[in-house]
Amino acid sequence: MTGVEAFNSLPVRELQDRLIACCAAPEWGAALVAGRPYPDRVALSAAADAAAQSLSWAEVLKGLSAHPRIGERAAGDSREAQWSRREQAAAAPGDESTRAALVEANRAYEDRFGHVFLIFASGRSPEQILAAARQRLGNDETTERAIVADELRKIAGLRLERLLDELG
Structure with missing residues (x-):
């Protein structure tokens, strides 16, 4: 049986x-459940x-609620926590100065926008993530909301692919 x-x-529940492990916004999962059956990936x-x-x-804010700060390890044994640790593995700063700068960028971002800095971390270095955080601090609220929503979309898509691989 293929993943799709x-x-x-699968039973709805x-x-x-x-799907909550892919995206903590229940509306996203409900839309996918309602659209079944799908012919392919x-x-x-x-x-x-x-x-x-x-x-x-x-x-989107509901979706953000399940994401740890970039550079922090998600706690627990849930599928979502395991995926988060995997996604952020390469982003974990190796040196103290990058780690400190990332902590400061996270704090500044949260002070400015009121939520965690979300980025599709897979394949990005700590330096690239730090540069993106600093650049995005200059965004206005409308621009940043659009970026955050798109980053959440990309993360959910990656996690959905992982779910399909597990099911198949």
């Missing part, structure tokens, strides 16, 4: 629980993107 076939056949991925793009700011 397994996705299509079980699928919703698994391409269709499911397109539905996931559309669902993420339709989230309100309040729903």
